[in-house]
Amino acid sequence: MARVEIKNLNKVFPGGIQAVKNANLVVEDKEFVVLVGPSGCGKSTTLRMIAGLEEVSSGDIHIGDTLVNDVPPKNRDIAMVFQNYALYPHMTVYKNMAFGLILRKYPKKEIDRRVREAAEILGITALLDRRPKALSGGQRQRVAVGRAIVRQPKVFLFDEPLSNLDAKLRVQMRTEISKLHHRLQSTMIYVTHDQVEAMTMGDRIVVMLDGVIQQVAPPLQLYHHPVNKFVAGFIGSPPMNMVEGRLAGENGTVHFIDKNDAVCLTVPPERHAALKGHLGKKVTLGIRPEHLRESGTPQGAEGASIKALIEVVEPMGFEINLYLNLGGQSITARINTSVEPTVNTQHVLDVDMHCAHFFDMETENTIV
């Protein structure tokens, strides 16, 4: 088992595209870290550099105590699970899992023991003699994971392993991989574009955009304290509402006024101090859908309600998602109500300004 450390990591592809910019990250021993971000953000490239499949342009990668920049993949003591499974079509499941050990000249008995043990864990013992073609997507994914397990590597690398599965299987495999992490107690680095996967699986999450690490934090901290507008919008579903406007302060009160002057929201006093420097400046207000509530409920803050046109109503069962039009800006609300609102009516919602986020419109960094 090992910790992985990335120092000032850069990757420039031929042609000048910089996929990873000065990334720094420490993955602790036995930690499950998820790299998440939209496609092209550099997360897969980072992972492939850790695996040794891509060369580092500059910077260092340590696995355990070893600097592995120039160590070929096979000597890094890592195992990787690929998005398209990358199972060898011409080998049986057994051979697929054993292949890495055979190449490393493990004794037959040991190979057999490890393969059967891994197959047991993953419930694929019955499939050992089949070829990948005869397996379902979920089964193939298990074999791919099994192939990694038998190697007993220092570090597991997952490159979007679940994106080729259907939604239901994805949820199931998600919990299984989490369970596997608890069982194996090994370091795992997991790449996904799906923030739900990131939130549910990671001990810590690394959010990337355009090759730059935006924030590294445990899931809930990421959710409640995003460092910038991108992270705030990326984490959470439905995504956080962003309303552009400005802050106005007079007589000890602070108000958020949207750019069309259609909305004026009172900011609670406990947040004044943090916003002091931005009075009169343009800011973006971030408000999560669940912090918009039916008007008149107790949590509704004083002087902070909006009236918007309901465009779509999505009953989710326990909750209802409302898609509204607020003076040309789309916003989403997740409300808990027994009465289903009607489409094309104006609806009044209270905004929980205690939970609101404010972002600098220029830097997009979080103000508070």
Added chain:
Amino acid sequence: MMTRMEKRNLAMGLLFASPWVLGFLVFTLYPLIMSIYYSFTSFNVVQPAVWVGLDNYRELFFKDPVFWTALYNTLYFTLFSVPLCLASGLGIAMLLNQKLPGQSVFRTLFFLPSIVPIVASAVLWLWVLNPESGLVNSLLMQWFGIQGPGWIASPEWSKPSLILMSVWGIGGAMVIFLAGLADVPPTLYEVAELDGAGAWAKFRHVTLPMLTPTILFNLVMGLISSFQYFTQVYVMTGGKGTPVDTTMFYALYLYRNSFYYLRMGYASAMAWMLFMVILAATVGVLVSSRKWVFYHGE
């Protein structure tokens, strides 16, 4: 400045490609250069080559009527054989490209002749076209009471015989056409039908344009192999190009110069002329293809 991995890839790539690199240097590049040199020499393999300047080319152009005959024969053959083979290959492919009973059997029957060793098929055709007891003339007599011509043995019929024979070997082109036809999206035909297109209009406005890349491929391949036509005529005329040089094809004349007369310098000059002709024809076709070839997705 190459990175470590780029260097490794270059080394590995060249290592894996090294058989070809070696083969290219020894068996292509070196002969290519020597061939240019030889074409300016008098050379018979046994003695060292003697520089003669442009003599070989001068002789080709101004003193050797057989050269022009050979060129004429080859162009004549190409001009008739290639379009005929293309048209019949396409025609049969179109007939086969329908849900007919026994389709795969027919495909096999049309394809088989093209894989028969050329020597065997040449001997076979020599017999089939035998003036006295050959199959063709016997049938002509039996069915129509016609006394058939001397075919290969007759100066008028020798080239047409070879052209007819070449149609027997269209199997390869036919299979490629079939693949091309299978690639035409069926929806195009459906749309054309909705637009009121009949069978001819569908062929003219859907099939033919969609097949142009395949036609181009078969055309270029046909041209190249037709200019190098050799084995059939060597076997059928005992390497002599008889009667009266009517089947003296370019490649055959080149071979005779090389290995009968041991005029290898002269033959090298011929080879370069052939190369130029093929190059000109191929480039000509490729340039013109911009006007008539339609690529999917354009």
Added chain:
Amino acid sequence: MANSRKTVKTALKLGILGLLSIAFVLPFVWMLSTSFKHESRIFPPPGQPPQWIPTTDVRDDQGRTLVKFDGKSAVDLGAEETGRHHLLLDGKQVEAWDHEIEPLQQVGLHWENYSKAFEMMDFWQNLRNTLFICFCTVLGTLVSSSVVAYSFARIPWRGRDAVFVLVLATMMLPYQVTLIPLFALYSKLGWVGSFKPLIVPYWLGVPFYIFLLRQFFKTVPEDLSAAARIDGCSEFGIYARIILPLAKPALATTALFMFLFQWGDFLNPLIYLQDDRQYTLAIALQQFQSQHVSAWGPLMAMSTVITLPIIVLFFFTQRTFIQGITMSGLKG
């Protein structure tokens, strides 16, 4: 109404295809038929229709041929040098001229064309030579072309694509251009008169098959190589243990095409083989033909022997065949 029109159309197309395919197959049938005919039946008298089905003379239990004379069948007791035959007709001895009698015929095969051809051609030696050359060139092409194709398909080295264009360009080069310098080179090496010029070049990558295999190798997902690399494969290991096993169909096509080409190749053996102990079947057939211009029986027997294995091979490998041609034609 529409239905019956469709039926007529289908019938018409089938009719055309049927006639055409008969025309394509007829030469084969003629070849086979001739190869089993007795010499006397190969050249029918002028004006006679071609005989399709081989026949043999009819003999009685004492081995005497039966002939038709005067509309009746008779036993041929033998002929004088003058052409006068003694016949046994209804128990009586009669005499008749050659042209007055006609041997009775029954369907039957004459195998002697085959045995004659085998003797005259040193068939087994020729077959051994052909198979040896086929084996060496097929193996060489498979090994060398696949290694080179791997480089062009799966190793991203600098300048690769430019070099690959060069590979394709060499395919366009007419063989006549390199023919003479190669002959001179092989003479200098002392290779003329041996199998070496026919085999060695095929161990150095054949452009067409490099192209074919490269196209196929490129279809294998890149992640498979990455997985193998992490599993501990070297570059050669990926080639040998992952790519090659997956490329079996393309390798089969390569082997098949190469075998076919070598089996029938004429020009190279013609130039480089000098001793008739070294001849391949194709050369031997041509030599035999040029020496026995009108021995059509043995000639057709030999042609049949050379053609038949190819046709049998084709029937067993049709799919590989058609796929291979399609692959080379459409992705070009």
